[in-house]
Amino acid sequence: MSYDDTIADFSRRLVDVDGVTKTVYVAGPGPAVVLMPEMPGISPDVLRLARWVRDAGFTVFVPSLFGVDGAYPTAEEGEQIVRRACVSAEFRAFAGGGTSPVTAWLRGLARQAHAECGGPGVGAVGLCFTGNFALTMALEPSVIAPVVNHPSLPLDEPAGLEIGDDDARAVQERVARDGLTVLAYRFDNDRWCTGRRFAAYQKLLGDAFDGRVLPGDAANTAPPPFFRDVVGTPHSVVTAHLVDRAGHPTLEARDEILAFLTGRLRPSEAGRP
Template sequence: MLGDHVPPSTDGVHAFDGFAKHTVEYMGHARTVHVGGAGPAVVVMPEMPGISPDVVRFARCVRDAGFTVYMPSLFGVDGAYPTVEHAEPVLRRACVSREFRAFAGGGTSPVAEWLRALARDAHRACGGPGVGAVGMCFTGNFALTMALEPAVIAPVLCQPSLPLDDPAALELSPEDAAMIRERFDRDGLDALGLRFDNDKWCTGQRFAAYAHLLGDRFDERVLPGACANPTPPPFFRDVVGTPHSVVTAHLVDEEGHPTVRARDEILAFLRTRLLHS
């Protein structure tokens, strides 16, 4: 099995072994980006409430599959174990931040422009046919909006949860939605989407909206919620309250498990588009 288990951590000291810490600035916003590996670049974005040990575990799998992982810190405390006490204020701040459009009618989150700049520089540094982008939960849709950057050719949307107040909506302005559809058709791109069937934050209505936008270029994978890890970290148990994080908090790290197969499908998707083009 690719990757290794990253134990829970509250200080992040050991969680990022094998990743170099950089400060990257675009458009006046400086952020920490953890970089590790070799090969074409894949931007792995954190889920709410931040780069937890489970997110790093997934990033290690991507790195070990033959990619250079760029893991930007967008919110929360890097390496922190997702407790309710830690996570709730992070979620509240993100919901009112000007960089994120958490609710319906807000359009595309401005942070997507920063992420596109990161992908552009990552492609310049790593080469290859293009860059992969993996978004999760709060950042799930960012993988799609990053595709407005020509370097991004392999978007993966794990349980995209925005907007929070409309399960049938997409976190996109009409203009960006039209440009994304045009680019997918023009360049033959596909997007991979994953969710649990009983996830209340990423429902079948949302995946139907993606299918309406992208047609058969949206490849959806829906896992039974019954297979989700029944003992996720406290934030996911007590606040999220539903099977949600397919390849992180609700993954069961056992060979042949449906969530591990889903993780392997992501790696295969990235290999096909970034290593075998």
């Protein structure tokens, strides 16, 4: 898709959490799922995934965290957005930075979404730059279905995790106490989300970490320019590098994510054809 998305089939809200207001795009009925954007923003591919979540029977909340909402990911503009995010006080892009402060706002969004939509809890789906945010959001009790897709932070430490020590211990305790499973995806030759990073998640979470690895040669070979020229490696399993073809490994990953969300947020319907 080489065009911008108008996002016309979503409602646009201004959501306040503790005095900080951000734009959030909302669509669908059912339990809430917070779907966070990947670099360089809420792209047409991110919105395609959001619509799949919506059509699976969830109310999807897509917060605007960086970039131009709906814009097709070009290389030059995408690089500028990455640079701005890396120096923003909201994010901790590099090793030693700890937990990104924006995750506190995202946990507040999850609380509001749960109060509005009901159900047993909220799903949280992170992508790339926001990948690990889905894990940190599990510090919010309403978040019961975290999905960590190709987490890229910290950018300068392939074996690192974007989370402070205290938060890491708190997440460990929450996962063990409530029996949560953390679903995660990466390509085997992704230089931004390496096997060493998945090993760090495994060490932190043990058997609660369900890390799934796809072959890099399954990735879409014609992604948008930002992913072709800047990312430069198979990376975005269920967005820019997804191949929308029946039986394809990336489409099967999408279906697994939707089944994971259904099993936790609408358990009575899990397994239905």
